[in-house]
Amino acid sequence: MPPPLGDIAHLGHVELLTPDVDGTVWFFTEILGMTEAGREEGSVLLRTFDDYELTSVVVTAHETAGIRRTALRASSDEALRRRVRAIEESGRDGRWTDGRAGTGPTYVTTDPDGHEIALYYETAWYDAPDDLRPGLKNQPQAKPRQGVGVRRLDHVNYLAxxxxxxxxxxxxxxxxxxxxxxxxxxxxxxxxxxxxxxxSYDLVYTEDWSGSSGRLHHVAFATDTREDILRAADLCLDNGVFIETGPHKHAIQQTFFLYVYEPGGNRIELCNPLTRLVLAPDWPLVTWTEAERAKGQAWGLKTIESFHTHGTPPLA
Structure with a gap:
């Protein structure tokens, strides 16, 4: 029997590894317009303005770029316990740890490829200081005055x-x-x-052409509008941030996108998927063929080679 819908409430935060902490934090705060929410254990906690939790991204110093952890919030403590039982019954290893980045007790496991997955329920809601207090009480934080002003952490695309x-x-x-x-x-x-x-999606798995395990393709942040993505492209151009591809529109999921490499080397997507929701409880799995994908993106842009070869950590 499949698990009940809703035991996992949503994507909580990700921990990104970087050999250039200052450069990565600069990118997230000055280019994307995120806010520093604190520091702990050598990591920098960052947040988007519309995520209600304390943390959207944890930036941690490391010898290479990549992703260490993806944290998923359960919908209740009972739901968390159900998913933990399911993980243990499936034969996967896991452990309980003290939460970090504002979360409570956390169960950490891995997917079959070795990507670290953390499940939690208890969490710290963000309380904005006076200088970031929003004008509307149903918004966690005032919109940023600089950068793109990304609204939320949107999805993670793993290589496997x-x-x-x-x-x-x-x-x-x-x-x-x-x-x-x-x-x-x-x-x-x-x-x-x-x-x-x-x-329409929170997690994506893409085949790693190298056969490697545990690597990252990209982490994505949602914007309010397509125009925000055009602004992001200009900001990256003006500030020396490498633009890999876009702005353009995906055929799969119809997301308007821009892909860049942050200074630490991780691929970051700016996306506008806000108009597309999957409301049908019996949504049929849409399958794309090899020939259909060879046509490129929605408006004919061919997928560039690095989109299939670049991942983090980089190959030796």
Whole structure:
């Protein structure tokens, strides 16, 4: 029996590793317009203006770029316990830890590819200081005065040695719903998009061409409008941030996008998916073929080679 819908409430925060903490924090605060929420254990806590929790991104110094942890908030303490039991019954290892970045007791496990997944329920709601107090009481924080002003952490796209075992773990153990996928002519599932909410996707797994495990393709942040993404492209151009591809529109999920590399080397997507929701409880899995993907993005832009080869940590 599949897990009940809603045991995982939403994507909470991610911990990104970087060999250039100052550069990475500069990018998130000055270019994306995020706010520093605190520092702990050598890490910098950052937040978008519309995330209600204390932390959206944890930036941690490391010898290479990459992702250490993805934190998912459960919808209740009972839901958290149910997912932990399901993980343990599936035979995966896990452990309880003290929460960090504003979270309470946290259960840490890994997906089959080795990406660290943390589940929690208790969390600190953000209390804005006077200089960031919003004009509307139903908004966590005033909109930023600088940068793009990204609204929220939107999704994580992992690279995986094999997609299918990972997405089956998310579906059968955590309760994620698949919405779209790419299936090659060989029958191999090359990518699959999954959601815990009525957003069209929260997590994505893409086949790593190198066969490596545990790497990151990108982390994405949602903007209010497409015009924000055009502004982001100009800001990156003016400030020497490498633009990989876009602005343009994806065929899969129809997201308007811009991909850049932050100074530490991680790929970051600025996306505007706010107009597309999956409301149907019986949404059929949409499958794209190899030939259909060869046509490129929605308006004909061909997918550039680095989109298939760049990931973090970089290959030796």
């Amino acid at each position: 040695a094999s997609v299918l075992p990972n997405v089956e773990f998310v579906e059968h153990t955590l309760g994620g719903r698949p919405t779209e996928q790419i299936v090659l002519d060989s029958g191999t599932v090359a990518a699959r998009w999954l959601t815990f909410t009525n957003k």
